[in-house]
Amino acid sequence: MKKIYKPIITFLILLNISLSASLTCFSQDEKEKKGTLNPKKISSLQKSLLIPGWGQIAEKRYLEGILFLSAEIFCFYKIFSYNHKGNDYYNLYKRADNVSDATKYRDLTEKFDTKRNRFILAAASVWIINLIDIYIIVKKKDEKERNLRLKFKFNENKDLAFTISYSF
Numbered sequence: 001m002k003k004i005y006k007p008i009i010t011f012l013i014l015l016n017i018s019l020s021a022s023l024t025c026f027s028q029d030e031k032e033k034k035g036t037l038n039p040k041k042i043s044s045l046q047k048s049l050l051i052p053g054w055g056q057i058a059e060k061r062y063l064e065g066i067l068f069l070s071a072e073i074f075c076f077y078k079i080f081s082y083n084h085k086g087n088d089y090y091n092l093y094k095r096a097d098n099v100s101d102a103t104k105y106r107d108l109t110e111k112f113d114t115k116r117n118r119f120i121l122a123a124a125s126v127w128i129i130n131l132i133d134i135y136i137i138v139k140k141k142d143e144k145e146r147n148l149r150l151k152f153k154f155n156e157n158k159d160l161a162f163t164i165s166y167s168f
Helices: 005-021 044-050 054-058 062-095 099-147
Strands: 148-154 160-166
Touching: 044 054, 044 099, 054 062, 054 099, 062 099
Parallel strands: none
Antiparallel strands: 148 160
């Protein structure tokens, strides 16, 4: 492995560890008060749109979130790695002084370009599956919240009324 990739790998590993260690920072335990809206708050779906796995972590599905994030980081690492190798062989192809070397380097260039393209497709697939997963999670969460309703009311006699309703 070349020296240029060691800092990138170290950064990605540290990023993954720091995100795993700071899972509590992403929790959404505090509910907003009625009548106040916070336009800066990002939904779990929007978080997953930006960074795969972030929405799952926000929904307290830590294993899924870490898996999506790790898979995406791995795909990006392989994309850059194969792109670098393909470029190296392409430079050797351009400098080749005989036909057999040129053919060999051109084949290797195409081989690594094909591998890079497959990992680009894999990264896009991970991102799409991540979005589908978080959409299903959010949809189920919203359905549960809509089906079960708890209400506390004070009437004019200052009596407390507690009602539970469940619709299916």
